[in-house]
Amino acid sequence: MSDAFLQVRDLKVHFPIRTGGILIGRYTPLKAVDGVSFDLNPGETLGVVGESGCGKSTLGRAVLQLIGATDGAVSWLGTDLTSLNKKELIAARENLQIVFQDPLASLDPRMTAGDIIAEPLLNYRSTMSKAERRMMVEGIMERVGLLPRMINRYPHEFSGGQCQRIGIARAMILRPKLVICDEPVSALDVSIQAQVVNLLMDLQRDFGLALLFISHDLAIVRHISHRVLVLYLGRVMELADKAALYATPRHPYTQALLSAVPIPDPTQERNKDRILLTGDLPSPLNPPTGCVFRTRCGKATDLCASQTPKLERAGDGQEVACHHWKD
Amino acid sequence: MSDVPINKRRSGSNLSVPNADALDKAADVEGRSLWQDAFRRLKANRAAMISAIFLIVLAFICFVGTAFVPWSYEEIDWDILEATPPNFATGHYLGTDSLGRDLLARILQGGQVSFLVGILATSVALVIGVSVGATAGFVGGRVDQFLMRFVDVMYAVPLMFFIIILMVVFGRNFYLMFLAIGFVEWLTMSRIVRGQTLTLKNKEFIEAARASGGSTTSIILRHIVPNVFGVVIVYVTLTIPQVILLESFLSFLGLGVQPPMTSWGALIAEGAQEMEITPRTLILPAVCLSTTLFCFNFLGDGLRDALDPKDR
Ligand SMILES: Nc1ncnc2c1ncn2[C@@H]1O[C@H](COP(=O)(O)OP(=O)(O)OP(=O)(O)O)[C@@H](O)[C@H]1O
Ligand code: SF4
Ligand SMILES: [Mg+2]
Numbered sequence: 001m002s003d004a005f006l007q008v009r010d011l012k013v014h015f016p017i018r019t020g021g022i023l024i025g026r027y028t029p030l031k032a033v034d035g036v037s038f039d040l041n042p043g044e045t046l047g048v049v050g051e052s053g054c055g056k057s058t059l060g061r062a063v064l065q066l067i068g069a070t071d072g073a074v075s076w077l078g079t080d081l082t083s084l085n086k087k088e089l090i091a092a093r094e095n096l097q098i099v100f101q102d103p104l105a106s107l108d109p110r111m112t113a114g115d116i117i118a119e120p121l122l123n124y125r126s127t128m129s130k131a132e133r134r135m136m137v138e139g140i141m142e143r144v145g146l147l148p149r150m151i152n153r154y155p156h157e158f159s160g161g162q163c164q165r166i167g168i169a170r171a172m173i174l175r176p177k178l179v180i181c182d183e184p185v186s187a188l189d190v191s192i193q194a195q196v197v198n199l200l201m202d203l204q205r206d207f208g209l210a211l212l213f214i215s216h217d218l219a220i221v222r223h224i225s226h227r228v229l230v231l232y233l234g235r236v237m238e239l240a241d242k243a244a245l246y247a248t249p250r251h252p253y254t255q256a257l258l259s260a261v262p263i264p265d266p267t268q269e270r271n272k273d274r275i276l277l278t279g280d281l282p283s284p285l286n287p288p289t290g291c292v293f294r295t296r297c298g299k300a301t302d303l304c305a306s307q308t309p310k311l312e313r314a315g316d317g318q319e320v321a322c323h324h325w326k327d
Numbered sequence: 328m329s330d331v332p333i334n335k336r337r338s339g340s341n342l343s344v345p346n347a348d349a350l351d352k353a354a355d356v357e358g359r360s361l362w363q364d365a366f367r368r369l370k371a372n373r374a375a376m377i378s379a380i381f382l383i384v385l386a387f388i389c390f391v392g393t394a395f396v397p398w399s400y401e402e403i404d405w406d407i408l409e410a411t412p413p414n415f416a417t418g419h420y421l422g423t424d425s426l427g428r429d430l431l432a433r434i435l436q437g438g439q440v441s442f443l444v445g446i447l448a449t450s451v452a453l454v455i456g457v458s459v460g461a462t463a464g465f466v467g468g469r470v471d472q473f474l475m476r477f478v479d480v481m482y483a484v485p486l487m488f489f490i491i492i493l494m495v496v497f498g499r500n501f502y503l504m505f506l507a508i509g510f511v512e513w514l515t516m517s518r519i520v521r522g523q524t525l526t527l528k529n530k531e532f533i534e535a536a537r538a539s540g541g542s543t544t545s546i547i548l549r550h551i552v553p554n555v556f557g558v559v560i561v562y563v564t565l566t567i568p569q570v571i572l573l574e575s576f577l578s579f580l581g582l583g584v585q586p587p588m589t590s591w592g593a594l595i596a597e598g599a600q601e602m603e604i605t606p607r608t609l610i611l612p613a614v615c616l617s618t619t620l621f622c623f624n625f626l627g628d629g630l631r632d633a634l635d636p637k638d639r
Contacts, residue, residue, distance in 0.1 A: 066534055090540050098538045105531040110553045110636060119549075123540035154636040170539065 004078055005210065006040040006063070006178060011072035013055070013062045013234075017285060030285050032058040034234040035072070037311075042177065045204065045211040047225030047242075049218060049257070051281055055234040056214045057101070060180045063212065064096050065089055076178075094124050097171035101183040103163035107155040114151035117141065117169045124174055136173060144169045144199060161192035165199070172203055180212045185220065197224055218261050222246055227317070230254050233284055233292040236311060240318035250320040252297050291323070299324045368633040375629020378622035385619065389438030396420075398429035400436035401587035410605040424608055425601055433589050434612055440590035441616065444505055444574045445567040445623075451509025452570075453563055456516025461555070463517070464524025465547060475521070478514050486511050487580075494582055504583055508570050519562055523555045557634040564627025568620040591616040 014029035032055040040046050048056050061067040063074055065081050074081045081092060097120075100106035107116050117137045121128055128136075138148040144165045155163055164184060171179050181200065185193040197220055204211055215221050221228055228245045230238040230253060238251040249255045256275040279296050282288055291309050294300040303323050314320040369375055397418035398404065404417065407427040413420055421431040463474040493507045527533060527550070536546050575592010577583035584590050589597075591612045598609030 061534075064538060066538060086542075090542065093538065093540050096538075098535070100531050100535060102531055106535045108532045108536070108550050108554070110634075111550075119536065119541070120539040123542075123545070156637050167535070170535070 004039070004075060005042050007073075007075040008039075008063060009037050009073045009075070011036045011059070011062055011074060012070045013058050013067055014070040019285070028285055029070075031234050031287065032284060033062060034287075036229075036231070036234070036236055037072075038229055038236070038239060040178070040210050040212065042210055043204070043208050044227065045213050045225045047221035047228040048212065048214045048231060049216060049221050049228060050231035052216065053281060053284070054231045055284075056216075056231060057182050058234075059231070060098065060182045060212060060214050064093065064098055064180060066098075090123075094120075094174055095177040096180070097174070097176040097178070098180040098182065099164070099167050099171050099184045102187055103160050103167055104155055106167050107163055109155055112152045112154055113141075113146070113158070113166050116155070116166055117173055120170060120174045137169075140169045140173045143203075144172070145195075160188050161196060164188060164196055168196070168199065168203070172207065175207055176209065178210045178212065180214070182214045183216070184213075186215065186217065193220065200224065218257060230257070233282065233287050235292055236321060237293065238318070238320045239311065240314075240320075241316070244315060244318045248315070248318075250314045250318060250325040251293075251322050252299055253293050256296075291321075299327065364636065365630075365633040369629055372629040372632065374625050375633075378625040378629070382619065382622050382626065385438070385615070386442050389435050389442060393432060393435045393439075396429065396432045396435065398432045400428065400432040400589065402429070402432075403427050404429070410601065410608060412607070421611060422605075422607060424597065425605070428587070430608065430611065433594060434591070434615060437589045437591045437594045437612060438615060440584055440588070441571050441574065441592065441619070444508065444590070445571045447502075447505040448508040448512060448570045448574075449563055449566045451506060452512035452516050452566060453559070455509070456513035457520050457555075457559060459513070460517035460520025460522075461524050461547065461551060464521040465528055465543075465551065467525075467528075471521070474517075478517055481511075481514055490577065490582060499582075499585065501584065501588075504574065504577065508573055508577075512566055512570060516559070516562060516566070519558060520555055523558055524551055527551055527554050553634075557631050560630045560634065561627050564623045564630070567623050571616070571620065591619075 011033055012031070012035055013033040014031050016027040017030045018025045019028045034055075036059060038046065048059065050056055058067060062069050063081075065074065065084075069082050072082070076092060076096065079092070081089065084092060107113075111119075114134070114137050117140060118133050121133050121136065125133075134151075137151065141148050141151065146162060146165050146169065150158070150162075155166070158166065164187075168184070184200070185196050188196060200211065200213075201224060203209060211224070213221065213224050222242060225242050227239070227241050229236060230245075230251065232253050238245065238249070238254045240250075245254065246258065249258050252275070256277045259275045260277075275298070277296055282292070282295055288295050288305070290306050291297070291300070291304040294304040297304065299322075301324065307323070309321045309323045311319045311321045314325055393400070404419070404423060404427040407417070407419075407423055409423070409427060410425045411419065411423045411427075413422045419429050419431070421429075421434070424430055424433065459474055459478070463471040489511065490504075490507045493503060497503050533546060533550055536550055541549065572592065574583050574590055575595065578590055578593040579596045584593060586593075594612035595609060595616065598605075598607075598612060602609040
């Protein structure tokens with residue numbers, strides 16, 4: 001594959017967690033991301049969904065190498081980011097940006113909006129004059145729907161939605177090729193969520209961005225994504241085109257997630273089969289053997305406990321990791 | 328732990344920020360940086376401004392005023408040889424102490440020592456404390472372990488013991504005392520800075536800065552230092568009075584400045600012995616010292632508020 005844009009191959013992030021041991025600590029790996037692979041094409045949006053704690057943020061950070069990967073490869077335009085040194089990594093990040101979940105926490109409280117948005121310029125366009133920088137900042141502020149005269153305000157003087165727009169402006173000012181959005185709207189009001197999502201879609205169209213859109217809200221993911229990756233305990237359960245995933249979910253976990261989304265039609269809503277997820281998410285420190293979903297799966301058999309299902313093709317543009325998806 | 332000084336001192340700050348809103352409007356469109364902003368807010372805080380001006384004037388008088396006083400601090404007026412009330416004819420504008428030395432000249436010279444010790448020793452503590460604390464906090468791991476265990480060991484060494492050893496090894500030296508005090512005071516500073524750095528390090532905006540292409544150095548300078556500064560500045564203004572008091576204690580024990588040289592602390596100690604006969608010799612230096620300490624506290628409070636954009 002020579003036209004590779006972003007290729008993630010068997011990515012693993014394990015955090016060593018101290019478990020017992022009095023003097024000499026004993027460490028158990030917490031497998032936050034365990035063998036995730038996917039491709040992303042230019043201008044495409046890949047939605048990543050899953051319950052809280054299933055490793056979505058860790059996956060996003062590992063793609064940017066903000067967290068080192070334990071194993072696997074993240075290849076960006078043909079170079080493996082995991083093999084770069086600090087300097088090369090900084091250079092590569094010019095095209096890779098991120099928008100964070102908590103809008104206020106991701107902005108330095110002692111910097112003005114203008115300084116925050118201009119920070120990538122200081123790092124990557126250090127020859128730029130102050131006036132040029134200011135012009136670019138004002139331009140992007142306008143583009144994301146902020147009044148340029150607010151350039152000197154501090155983060156706490158903005159609303160959550162405005163803070164997120166500052167975060168988006170900072171991520172967009174270098175015109176990156178890929179932006180990772182880590183639940184960019186989950187901290188916002190519903191009415192503002194729509195505005196921010198639409199802003200992201202507009203920017204994507206105008207700049208030709210690829211987005212890795214992390215969320216636990218299936219409705220938003222459906223609105224924004226081209227393809228969707230379903231994550232459970234750090235593993236891929238299903239990876240499919242949006243239409244296929246929402247029309248014919250193959251994996252029991254995806255089916256359960258989708259059946260929990262309310263349908264706006266009352267008759268349909270009343271008649272639909274609800275698959276309830278029973279039990280809690282197992283601890284990622286001690287995941288079930290075989291298929292990690294088996295403790296909560298209605299279709300689980302002995303095979304599921306003994307063998308880990310591999311991702312296999314289940315139709316056009318649809319891959320699923322389940323032994324019994326055909327049943 | 329490191330929050331205690333702030334919270335304790337919060338009440339009663341914010342004395343006056345009369346028309347900060349109007350100032351903001353005016354500054355809205357022009358460029359502004361944290362430091363410019365902080366200075367603007369500081370100027371709007373009347374208590375802090377008065378304190379700052381007072382301190383500058385007092386320091387100026389102490390350092391320059393000695394030239395205009397007819398007597399020097401060590402000269403004994405052989406015609407008097409006892410404590411006398413102010414007398415303009417002899418040039419003793421504030422009278423003399425029990426040995427017949429001019430009190431005004433001694434207060435000015437004592438002020439020089441107290442200001443110097445306060446500022447120099449605190450600077451030593453500031454530089455060592457901030458660099459050790461920030462390094463330990465940001466780098467973490469073994470470096471952190473090593474530095475903090477060293478601090479623990481230093482804490483365990485009794486202060487007097489440490490200073491006496493220094494005096495014995497290097498002899499009695501005026502500047503050595505500043506260093507010695509600074510070497511002791513940096514311990515707490517480094518712990519405070521380390522704690523602050525640790526909490527900052529895991530904040531999302533630091534990660535955001537890294538994602539925006541910041542190097543470790545630029546992150547420390549652009550994000551860690553300004554965010555730690557507010558706490559450090561308060562601690563500095565608490566340390567200055569502490570150091571001045573410590574110096575007077577050392578002088579009292581004979582480990583500090585040597586007579587005939589003096590400091591405010593030493594003057595107070597001397598004055599206390601004669602306070603029933605000549606209360607003047609106690610009250611005058613005591614007033615100078617306490618007003619100075621008071622002003623440093625106000626200034627520190629004002630600086631902290633000024634450096635926090637949320638405190639408008
Ligand atoms: N720095 C870390 N050290 C140890 N464990 C971590 C660390 N970061 C994340 N984890 C663990 O990894 C797992 C995945 O965390 P992650 O933040 O990626 O979840 P998430 O899917 O983003 O959840 P949410 O929807 O709540 O944001 C969790 O069990 C979490 O406790
Ligand atoms: S592999 Fe078995 S346990 Fe896992 S999802 Fe499929 S049926 Fe359920
Ligand atoms: Mg997350």
